[in-house]
Structure formats: C-alpha cells, structure tokens
Amino acid sequence: MKNYKLHVSDGFKDIYGDTIIVTKEVENIVLNTFTSFGYEMIKTPGLEYLDVYSLGGSQKPDLYNLINRQGEVLSLRNDMTSSVARFVSTNNSLKPGTLKYCYSQDTYRYPRLYQGKNHQFLQAGVELIGEDSMESDVSVIYLANKALLNCNCKKFTINIGSSLFLETLCEDFKINKEIQEDIYNSIQNKDYITLREILSNNLDSDKASFIIDLMMRGGKLSYIEKLMKRLEGTKSYKVLDYLKNIYLELEALDVKSIIFDFSIYSYAEYYTGIIFKIFVDNVTKEVVSGGRCNTLFKEYGKDLPNCGFGLDIDVLSSYVLSNNLIDIKKEKYLAYQGGKLFTRVIKGNEKLRSEGVIVSLVVLDDLAKAMEYAKNHGFTKVITYTENDYTLKEVA
Numbered sequence: 145m146k147n148y149k150l151h152v153s154d155g156f157k158d159i160y161g162d163t164i165i166v167t168k169e170v171e172n173i174v175l176n177t178f179t180s181f182g183y184e185m186i187k188t189p190g191l192e193y194l195d196v197y198s199l200g201g202s203q204k205p206d207l208y209n210l211i212n213r214q215g216e217v218l219s220l221r222n223d224m225t226s227s228v229a230r231f232v233s234t235n236n237s238l239k240p241g242t243l244k245y246c247y248s249q250d251t252y253r254y255p256r257l258y259q260g261k262n263h264q265f266l267q268a269g270v271e272l273i274g275e276d277s278m279e280s281d282v283s284v285i286y287l288a289n290k291a292l293l294n295c296n297c298k299k300f301t302i303n304i305g306s307s308l309f310l311e312t313l314c315e316d317f318k319i320n321k322e323i324q325e326d327i328y329n330s331i332q333n334k335d336y337i338t339l340r341e342i343l344s345n346n347l348d349s350d351k352a353s354f355i356i357d358l359m360m361r362g363g364k365l366s367y368i369e370k371l372m373k374r375l376e377g378t379k380s381y382k383v384l385d386y387l388k389n390i391y392l393e394l395e396a397l398d399v400k401s402i403i404f405d406f407s408i409y410s411y412a413e414y415y416t417g418i419i420f421k422i423f424v425d426n427v428t429k430e431v432v433s434g435g436r437c438n439t440l441f442k443e444y445g446k447d448l449p450n451c452g453f454g455l456d457i458d459v460l461s462s463y464v465l466s467n468n469l470i471d472i473k474k475e476k477y478l479a480y481q482g483g484k485l486f487t488r489v490i491k492g493n494e495k496l497r498s499e500g501v502i503v504s505l506v507v508l509d510d511l512a513k514a515m516e517y518a519k520n521h522g523f524t525k526v527i528t529y530t531e532n533d534y535t536l537k538e539v540a
Contacts (some may be wrong), residue, residue, distance in 0.1 A: 155255070155263030165472050167266065167461040170295055171248050174455060175269045177291045178246035183270050184321075188227035188244040191218045196230050199414070199443055206253040207386060208263070220252035225440065225452060227269045233444035243273040248457065262458065269454040270435070276438060276449035278386065281418050282393045284451045287434045288422060289399050291455060296469035299425035300395075303362065303405035306387055307415040307435070310406065312379035317351050331407065362405040365391060390418065414440065420453070424463045431459045475501050477536070478523040480514035482507040489529050503527070515539065 148461055152158065159167065177382045179185065194217040197204050208220040221227065224247055232243060248268035255261040270287060272280055285302065310331070314324045323346050330339035336359060343352035354374075363370075368388050391402055408421050416434035424431050432451020441448040462469050477496065479489050493503040504523070508514045514526045518539045525536045 155261065157262070157527060162465060162472060163461070166465045166470060167457060169470055169472065170461045170464055171268060171457050173294050174291045174457065174460075175246065175248055177294050178268070178270055181244075181270075181287055181290075183244040183246035186231065186247050187249065188221065188224065188231060188247070190221050190250070192221065192227060192230070193217070194219050197222045197226055197470055199226075199440075205256050208252045208254060208334060221249060222251060223252055224249065224267060224454065225252065225271060225437065225450070229274075229441050229444045229446075229450070229529075232273060232448070233441060233446045242275050244270070245273070246270045251454075265459075266457040267454045268457050269452060271450060273441070273448050273450045273451040275451070276436075278389060278393070278452050281436060282390055282397075284434065284453060285390075285394060285420055286397055286399060288420075288434065288453050288455065289394075292422065292424070292431070292460070295460060297460070297463070297466055300431070301401045301403055301423050302399065303403050303408055303421045303423065304390065305404065305408045305419045306383050306408045306417060307419055308417055309380055309383045309387075312383055313355070313375075316375070316378040316380050317347065317355075319346065327355075334407075336360070358406045360407075362403045362407070364403065368404045371496055387418070418451075424460070427459065427463055429456070429459055431456055431463070442461065448481070474525050475525070477501055477503045477525045477527050478514060478518040478521075479503060479505045479527045479529070480508040480511070480517075481529055485529050485531075488531060492527070492529055492534055511537070 174501055175185070191210075194207070194209060195516065196205065196515065197207055197219050204222060207222050210220075211313065227245075228245055232238065250264055251267045252264050254263055269283065272284055285304075289302065310328070311324075314327070319327070323342065326342050327339065330336070330342060337357070339533075340352070340356055343355055347355075358371075365388070368384055368391070372381055372384045372388070374385065379394075387404060391404070394402055408419050414437050415435040415436045419435035420432070421430040421434075422432035423429075432453050432455045434451070436449070436451045438449040441450060479493055482490050489505060493505060496503050498500055506517060508517060511526065511528060515537070517523075518526050523539055525538055528535050528537065
C-alpha cells in the first residue's frame with residue numbers, strides 16, 4: 145500500500161515565499177476596499193451540511209463530502225453565497241433592510257470537466273442582499289472594478305451578459321423547453337459543435353446563425369445597439385435595453401473595457417439577471433465572477449433579492465506577482481550572534497523592528513557563515529552587534 149505521508153493530493157498545493165506575501169497583501173487590499181464601501185465581514189464554517197449546497201433538491205456535482213461521527217453528510221465550503229443565504233435565513237437577530245456582507249475564505253470544488261485545476265482556492269467576495277435595482281447591479285460591478293484597480297491592475301476586461309437574455313430570446317424564437325435545456329447545457333459546457341447541431345436541426349438558418357454568432361463574439365455599445373435594432377419589439381429587446389443602461393452608468397463612473405458577452409451563461413439556474421466576469425490581461429481564467437440571483441434565498445426560507453460576486457484571490461495574486469504590481473521588497477536584516485551578546489541582540493533587534501525593519505535571529509558561528517546564509521535566504525543586510533553599538537554589512 146502506497147504511503148502518502150510525503151504527498152499532496154491532486155488539486156492542492158503548498159504556498160510559500162513571495163507568493164504567500166503577495167497573496168496576503170492582495171487579500172488585505174481587497175477586503176479593505178469592500179469594507180470601505182460599507183460591507184460587513186462574515187466568516188462561515190468550513191463544513192456545512194450537504195443540504196446547504198443542494199439546490200432544488202439536487203446535489204451539486206463539485207462537492208467534497210464527508211461523514212461525521214454522527215453519520216451526517218457534510219460538505220467542505222463550496223459556495224459562499226449559499227452559506228451566507230443560510231446564515232441570513234436562520235439569524236433572527238438581523239435588522240430588516242439591506243444587508244451587505246463581504247468575506248475571504250478558502251473554497252473547495254471538485255472540477256467537473258477538466259483535470260489540472262485547483263480544488264482549493266481563496267475566494268473573496270460580496271453579497272448585496274435585499275436590493276433589486278439597476279443601481280445595485282451597477283454598484284456591485286463598480287466595486288469589483290475598484291478592488292482590481294486598488295491592486296494596481298489596469299489591464300482587465302469586464303464581460304457582461306444576462307441569464308434573462310437567452311431565456312427571452314428562446315421565447316421570442318419559439319424554442320420549446322426541452323430544446324432550451326439542450327442549448328443551455330451546450331453553452332455552459334462550451335460545446336459549440338453540439339450547439340450548432342441542435343440549432344440547425346430545430347431553427348431556420350437565420351435564427352440558428354444569430355444565436356451561434358452571439359456565442360462566438362461580443363462587443364461594446366455599438367454591438368448591443370445593433371442587436372437591439374434586430375430584436376426591436378421582443379422580450380429580449382427589454383433585456384438588452386437594461387444592459388445598455390448598465391453600460392452607460394458604468395461608463396459615467398469611468399469604468400472602462402466593458403464588453404457585452406452572451407456566452408457567459410455558466411450556472412444559468414443560479415443567476416436570474418445580470419451576469420459578469422472579469423478577465424485580467426493574458427489570463428484565461430476569470431478573476432471575478434458574479435451576478436444577480438434573486439431566487440436563491442427562497443431555497444433557505446426567505447425571499448430576498450441578491451447581487452454579488454466572488455473574486456479569486458489566488459488568480460489575482462499570481463497575476464500581481466508575475467507583473468510586479470505590488471512592491472514586496474523590504475529591508476530584511478539577519479542577526480546571528482548568541483552567547484554573551486544574546487540579550488543585547490534581542491534588545492537591539494526590538495529597537496530596529498520598532499523602526500519598521502524586519503529582523504530575524506539565526507544563531508551562527510561567525511560573520512562569514514551569516515553572510516552566506518543571508519545571501520541564500522534573501523536578507524539585505526547582516527547585523528553585527530557589540531556591547532554598545534552595531535554595524536550593518538550589505539549582502540552582495
């Protein structure tokens with residue numbers, strides 16, 4: 145039997161060095177941004193009952209499940225919105241009116257389609273609960289934009305779509321529910337070959353080409369105005385008009401690089417209105433994913449509208465680190481003396497720390513060994529103490 149003591153499970157990894165430093169820095173910036181907008185911090189359990197993540201009586205396929213000593217089935221934290229919905233619906237001490245929560249916690253998901261993905265990731269995010277308006281949709285997207293800017297990210301694209309658009313378009317094109325489900329599944333799985341086949345077999349070529357074109361391209365204001373001209377007088381026109389107004393409001397707030405993208409139809413059963421994803425330059429996985437989900441809270445006993453997003457701290461941190469967007473270089477001193485000077489070294493190090501310097505004590509035999517150690521471990525200077533003073537030597 146294989147011994148796994150020295151192994152890490154697929155989808156999990158250790159984080160150390162500059163990576164963890166940048167991750168913590170990014171996490172702090174993001175959370176400070178959220179709280180500056182009036183969002184309250186919340187922390188939910190790492191384990192929830194399986195039912196918390198079972199929507200409409202169906203278990204989500206990407207859960208990590210386990211059984212406790214009482215024989216109850218539990219799941220590792222899979223989705224913060226569901227955990228927050230459970231909290232809000234069971235906490236009778238909450239005051240009526242709008243609720244605003246933010247968080248940053250590890251989340252666990254077993255990939256459904258592709259191998260090689262992380263199963264554990266640090267997710268920050270917000271939930272704006274109790275408001276159902278264009279203003280609240282705009283404010284949530286604006287906050288996501290602000291969080292990225294505060295991390296010195298300038299090159300990113302905000303892709304905006306709507307779960308209602310494809311739904312109303314199918315109604316306008318008189319596509320029956322069974323075919324609609326096949327269309328939704330093909331789009332969610334990015335299986336455009338099957339999608340083209342379904343559409344070709346059930347729609348005339350003009351309508352089939354129109355939907356395929358929607359999935360394969362996106363655009364800015366002129367693009368959606370062209371779609372509106374084509375769909376004038378339909379239900380889907382109203383959805384496009386709403387998205388256009390969202391665009392104009394964000395543009396007035398100096399939010400840039402907005403793209404209308406109707407291929408972002410993931411978790412269609414989850415969202416009930418606007419959907420958005422944010423991609424940073426040259427990174428295929430979205431760094432932010434969110435939207436409106438007005439029916440979710442009904443699953444937990446309260447009928448409350450909700451709009452929010454999750455921000456993948458790990459993806460954002462990797463981008464920030466690789467592009468040197470946050471300066472993590474700090475003066476880092478190595479003290480190395482023990483013996484009779486030990487007390488002097490400890491007190492001297494404390495004085496330097498009070499001045500903002502990072503000081504580490506590793507007892508070594510002499511200065512030569514201290515210099516070698518400092519070079520290998522990223523220290524900038526080595527301190528040599530005397531009874532009443534100290535000298536600093538630069539590490540080459």
